[in-house]
Each structure stands twice: as C-alpha cells, then as structure tokens.
Amino acid sequence: xxxxxxxxxxxxxxxxxxxxxxxxxxxxxxxxxxxxxxxxxxxxxxxxxxxxxxxxxxxxxxxxxxxxxxxxxxxxxxxxxxxxxxxxxxxxxxxxxxxxxxxxxxxxxxxxxxxxxxxxxxxxxxxxxxxxxxxxxxxxxxxxxxxxxxxxxxxxxxxxxxxxxxxxxxxxxxxxxxxxxxxxxxxxxxxxxxxxxxxxxxxxxxxxxxxxxxxxxxxxxxxxxxxxxxxxxxxxxxxxxxxxxxxxxxxxxxxxxxxxxxxxxxxxxxxxxxxxxxxxxxxxxxxxxxxxxxxxxxxxxxxxxxxxxxxxxxxxxxxx
Amino acid sequence: xxxxxxxxxxxxxxxxxxxxxxxxxxxxxxxxxxxxxxxxxxxxxxxxxxxxxxxxxxxxxxxxxxxxxxxxxxxxxxxxxxxxxxxxxxxxxxxxxxxxxxxxxxxxxxxxxxxxxxxxxxxxxxxxxxxxxxxxxxxxxxxxxxxxxxxxxxxxxxxxxxxxxxxxxxxxxxxxxxxxxxxxxxxxxxxxxxxxxxxxxxxxxxxxxxxxxxxxxxxxxxxxxxxxxxxxxxxxxxxxxxxxxxxxxxxxxxxxxxxxxxxxxxxxxxxxxxxxxxxxxxxxxxxxxxxxxxxxxxxxxxxxxxxxxxxxxxxxxxxx
Numbered sequence: 001x002x003x004x005x006x007x008x009x010x011x012x013x014x015x016x017x018x019x020x021x022x023x024x025x026x027x028x029x030x031x032x033x034x035x036x037x038x039x040x041x042x043x044x045x046x047x048x049x050x051x052x053x054x055x056x057x058x059x060x061x062x063x064x065x066x067x068x069x070x071x072x073x074x075x076x077x078x079x080x081x082x083x084x085x086x087x088x089x090x091x092x093x094x095x096x097x098x099x100x101x102x103x104x105x106x107x108x109x110x111x112x113x114x115x116x117x118x119x120x121x122x123x124x125x126x127x128x129x130x131x132x133x134x135x136x137x138x139x140x141x142x143x144x145x146x147x148x149x150x151x152x153x154x155x156x157x158x159x160x161x162x163x164x165x166x167x168x169x170x171x172x173x174x175x176x177x178x179x180x181x182x183x184x185x186x187x188x189x190x191x192x193x194x195x196x197x198x199x200x201x202x203x204x205x206x207x208x209x210x211x212x213x214x215x216x217x218x219x220x221x222x223x224x225x226x227x228x229x230x231x232x233x234x235x236x237x238x239x240x241x242x243x244x245x246x247x248x249x250x251x252x253x254x255x256x257x258x259x260x261x262x263x264x265x266x267x268x269x270x271x272x273x274x275x276x277x278x279x280x281x282x283x284x285x286x287x288x289x290x291x292x293x294x295x296x297x298x299x300x301x302x303x304x305x306x307x308x309x310x311x312x313x314x315x316x317x318x319x320x
Numbered sequence: 321x322x323x324x325x326x327x328x329x330x331x332x333x334x335x336x337x338x339x340x341x342x343x344x345x346x347x348x349x350x351x352x353x354x355x356x357x358x359x360x361x362x363x364x365x366x367x368x369x370x371x372x373x374x375x376x377x378x379x380x381x382x383x384x385x386x387x388x389x390x391x392x393x394x395x396x397x398x399x400x401x402x403x404x405x406x407x408x409x410x411x412x413x414x415x416x417x418x419x420x421x422x423x424x425x426x427x428x429x430x431x432x433x434x435x436x437x438x439x440x441x442x443x444x445x446x447x448x449x450x451x452x453x454x455x456x457x458x459x460x461x462x463x464x465x466x467x468x469x470x471x472x473x474x475x476x477x478x479x480x481x482x483x484x485x486x487x488x489x490x491x492x493x494x495x496x497x498x499x500x501x502x503x504x505x506x507x508x509x510x511x512x513x514x515x516x517x518x519x520x521x522x523x524x525x526x527x528x529x530x531x532x533x534x535x536x537x538x539x540x541x542x543x544x545x546x547x548x549x550x551x552x553x554x555x556x557x558x559x560x561x562x563x564x565x566x567x568x569x570x571x572x573x574x575x576x577x578x579x580x581x582x583x584x585x586x587x588x589x590x591x592x593x594x595x596x597x598x599x600x601x602x603x604x605x606x607x608x609x610x611x612x613x614x615x616x617x618x619x620x621x622x623x624x625x626x627x628x629x630x631x632x633x634x635x636x637x638x639x640x
Contacts, residue, residue, distance in 0.1 A: 233548075
C-alpha cells in the first residue's frame with residue numbers, strides 16, 4: 001500500500017522530499033502554495049494531480065493520507081494543528097514548534113485525534129547513523145568520550161531566517177545536533193551551555209553549543225556567516241569516527257591510529273529512509289514513531305528554549 | 321654572543337628545548353635534577369659541563385645567564401622567584417603561575433630586579449603563526465568569524481598531571497589556546513564559557529571552552545581521555561585555514577571552495593624560534609618580550625582562574 005502525500009508549501013526542501021517519496025514508490029496527491037502558479041509548476045514537474053493555492057484545500061482532500069509541512073518555522077504549529085483538525089496524519093519539518101509547550105500541545109492533540117505526528121528529523125533514519133549507534137553501543141573503539149560537530153549554512157536568502165523569533169542558526173539547525181545525539185546516546189541528563197552572536201537584525205548567526213549528554217562532552221557549532229567544515233566526529237578511547245555531512249550522511253571513516261577505513265552508503269535522496277519509516281508507521285497504525293517519538297521532539301524544543309534563554313541572559317548581563 | 325642556559329629539571333620537554341638551544345648556537349652550561357644520576361645523564365648526552373642535584377646550584381652558577389624552568393606546574397612560581405632572587409633571567413614553561421595574582425607578583429619582581437622574565441609559549445614564534453596573523457589582519461579571505469581548536473594529550477603518566485590543584489587539561493594546556501589567540505586577535509574583550517568533566521581524582525580530564533574574542537566565536541577542546549584531531553581551523557567569510565598541531569605547527573592549508581593549498585615550514589625543533597626570540601630580547605637588554613609580554617601571561621592566568629571557577633560553580637550547582 002502506497003502512502004498518499006499532500007505537500008504544504010513548495011519551499012526548496014520539498015523538492016528533495018518529493019523525490020524521496022517518489023523513489024520510495026509512494027504518491028503525492030496534492031501540492032499547495034500561496035501562489036497557484038508555483039503550485040501548478042511543482043504539480044507539472046512531479047506529475048501531481050492537484051495544485052491548490054490554499055493549504056486548507058490539501059487538508060480537505062480525501063485522497064491525502066498525510067501532509068508534509070514545510071512552511072516557515074513560525075507557522076509550523078499552526079499548520080500542524082489545522083491538518084490534525086481535518087483528520088490528516090502529519091510529518092512536519094524541524095523544528096516542529098518554537099517552544100516545548102507548543103510541541104507538547106501538538107502531540108497531545110494528535111494523540112486525542114488518533115493521528116500520526118512526527119517531526120522530520122531525517123538524520124536518525126540514515127544507514128550511517130545506525131552503524132555509528134552500533135559502534136557506540138558495542139564500544140568497538142572503547143568508550144565514547146567526546147563529540148565534535150560543525151556545520152554552516154551561509155547567507156540564507158529566506159527572509160524569515162533573519163527573524164530572531166523563528167530564524168537564525170538555533171531555531172534553524174540546533175535540532176540536527178540535539179535529536180541526533182539524543183537518539184544515538186539515549187542520555188538520562190543533558191546539560192547545555194551555549195555561546196553565540198547575533199546579526200544586526202537580532203537573529204543568532206553563529207552558535208557554539210557545549211553539552212554534556214550524561215558524561216559525554218559535546219561541542220556543536222553552526223554558522224550562517226561563511227563556509228566551515230561539515231561533519232560530526234565521535235572520539236573514543238581507541239580512535240574516532242568521522243561522519244561528513246552528519247545530517248545527510250552517505251559515508252563515514254573509522255580511524256584507529258594510522259588506519260583509516262572509509263565506508264560508503266550511496267543514495268540519491270537521503271530523505272527516502274525517513275519516508276520509508278513514515279510508511280512503516282502508517283502501515284502499522286502507529287501514532288508515534290518509535291525512532292522519533294513525541295518525547296524526543298519535546299525534549300529538543302525544551303533544550304532550544306533553554307539555549308535561547310541562556311543567550312538572552314548573557315546579552316542582558318553584558319548590555320548587548 | 322651566545323646565551324648560556326641553565327636547565328631546571330630534566331622533564332621530557334627539556335630534551336626538545338635543549339636540542340632547539342643547541343641548534344640555535346646557544347650554550348647549556350648547567351643542568352639540575354633532584355636526581356644527580358639523571359642530571360649527569362643529560363649532561364653527558366648534551367655535552368653540558370655541570371650537573372647538579374640542586375636547582376639552587378644552577379641559580380648560583382656565574383656562567384649561567386638565563387634559566388629554563390620546566391618543573392611541575394605547582395612549583396613554577398617558587399622556582400621563578402628563586403631564580404630572580406639570584407639575579408638570573410628566566411624562561412618558564414607555561415603556565416607561569418596557577419593564578420593571576422602570582423603571575424603579576426612574579427613580573428613585578430622581575431621588573432624590580434631588572435631581569436628578563438618570559439612564559440615559554442612557543443606557538444607565538446612559529447612561522448606558521450606569523451602567516452596566519454597576516455591573513456587575519458589583511459583579511460585575505462574576508463573577515464574571520466569563527467575558530468575551532470582540538471587537541472588531546474592522552475593518558476599522561478606524570479602523577480602531578482592528575483592533581484586537581486595543578487594538573488588536568490586546563491592548567492596543562494588552556495594557555496596554548498588563550499595566549500595564541502590573544503596574540504593573533506589582539507582582542508579588547510574576552511568572554512569565556514567552559515564545560516568540562518573531571519576524572520576520579522578530581523583533575524579536569526576533558527574541556528570544551530567557548531570564547532568570544534571580541535566578536536570572533538571560538539571553541540577549543542582539550543582531552544586527556546583518548547586520541548582526537550589536533551588542529552586549529554580559522555573560518556573566514558570566503559574560506560578557511562587549517563593548521564595541524566597548532567602549538568608546534570610546521571604547515572597550514574588554505575581552503576577556498578574546492579581549492580586546497582598546502583604550505584610547509586619544515587624544522588626539526590620548533591622551540592628554536594622561541595629560543596631565537598629569547599636571545600634577541602637578551603641581546604637588546606629587554607626585560608619583557610614584545611611578543612609574549614607580562615600582560616599576556618597575566619591575562620591568560622586570569623582567564624584560567626575564571627574557567628576553574630566556572631567549572632567549580634557548575635559542579636556545586638549540580639552537586640557533583
């Protein structure tokens with residue numbers, strides 16, 4: 001049985017997702033954009049039957065099982081709620097909400113409606129992620145002691161990425177780090193200490209986040225100022241694992257002394273693993289993903305709340 | 321005119337320094353160790369005339385111009401003071417003292433005695449460091465926005481490295497980061513926020529230090545738990561500079577898009593640049609190094625004080 005998707009927005013990320021859905025053998029029934037012209041363009045491009053200029057029309061479409069929401073961050077909560085109201089299952093781009101309270105409300109509502117709701121955190125479903133998780137759990141390189149992550153998404157053009165209330169690198173990308181490591185490490189406790197800077201308009205343009213995931217020391221840096229390296233490095237007692245582009249990884253290298261072993265997992269569209277998981281969830285009638293459950297999303301939103309508060313506090317103390 | 325050195329301790333670092341001194345054409349007149357056997361061994365090995373079992377004997381030796389102090393961290397202040405009392409110029413391994421107050425006292429005393437005193441921060445004198453400094457100042461890759469540093473010195477065997485009052489990665493190696501960047505960036509303000517862990521005996525075994533050097537966001541990680549990458553990466557608007565082994569760098573790579581240019585500066589003993597600088601200072605009768613002056617050492621000690629206090633505060637708050 002194929003899953004029938006409705007697309008909410010035609011933002012650039014939806015192209016990668018639509019390719020992944022089609023590659024998986026699933027179906028896109030409808031696509032909506034505020035601009036009917038853009039919706040029609042996408043419909044033509046991907047062989048989608050219906051193009052709408054209103055998201056509501058997708059929510060009302062009886063041939064849509066699940067909607068994929070990729071509007072700007074500030075509207076995630078609202079669109080998730082509307083879709084659930086109309087009885088649709090929902091896959092919503094990260095962050096599912098801009099605060100833990102909203103995230104909790106959404107999942108409570110989905111449960112009440114008997115519908116599936118998941119935050120789209122594609123990195124958890126990648127084959128590389130599964131292998132790294134096994135190395136950590138089996139301690140093949142000894143105990144993990146430190147993790148370093150670095151990423152940059154320079155000069156974003158979307159206006160809302162420069163809006164301090166929903167944009168910047170923390171709302172934009174901190175969940176890549178937090179949910180990925182929460183899945184890999186399954187920590188009891190997470191301690192957070194960030195340092196960041198703001199661009200003129202007030203959005204956080206560079207962040208260096210220190211974490212303790214139980215006793216594992218983590219630093220994750222994200223920038224929208226210029227190019228950086230893009231990787232996660234897992235440092236163990238006896239060596240390390242290097243994962244380029246950890247949020248869409250297709251390879252990793254295992255380093256032990258002078259020995260470097262590279263393993264590759266080629267794929268065209270990395271979101272296909274996530275889409276395959278969604279299909280499995282729906283097929284089984286699950287309302288929550290066992291890999292990316294409500295608690296993981298809510299916990300992440302709560303850590304992001306905390307990071308934003310800590311950054312604000314530093315700014316206040318220093319009169320910035 | 322050659323400089324005549326007296327060596328205080330035969331710790332492993334002194335070998336690299338003695339080679340550097342001899343390669344520079346300077347002279348080692350005397351060497352002292354608590355163990356006369358060890359002192360004699362070193363004297364034989366390096367063709368040094370006098371071997372002593374007491375540091376005092378070096379301070380009293382009229383054929384010694386300057387002493388190089390490489391005892392354990394807790395004894396730096398005491399030995400620096402004794403050497404100055406006896407009228408010797410002093411080059412002391414990092415950290416010159418375990419708190420800013422002690423560092424200030426030492427430099428005040430050196431000034432009063434009319435003697436040269438410098439903390440041995442070899443990284444500032446490397447040719448690679450000079451080139452990186454020029455790239456930063458001339459903005460050849462645009463503005464610098466972020467720096468990442470990573471280093472590990474796994475499983476130290478010296479017992480004092482596991483003493484929380486003088487050992488661990490902060491007292492041991494934080495000055496590599498702080499004094500190096502203080503020199504490169506010449507910041508007006510430095511903000512610090514560390515996260516770390518302690519080994520069973522209480523010494524800090526892993527640290528991730530966030531800094532703002534004015535508006536430049538820095539993360540520096542140091543571990544004694546296992547291998548990590550060893551490098552500093554300077555991220556600019558238009559690319560980055562990668563410096564392997566930044567504290568003893570012999571090469572750097574300039575990355576701009578897909579273009580990687582590697583530049584090498586081969587040398588046998590990287591401390592020779594530091595030794596050459598010391599000779600220049602003494603030849604000119606300077607009591608303070610223009611590259612590594614008192615203020616830089618005192619500022620660094622004060623930041624280390626701050627880091628240790630912040631780590632303690634977190635531990636207290638969390639009842640660890």
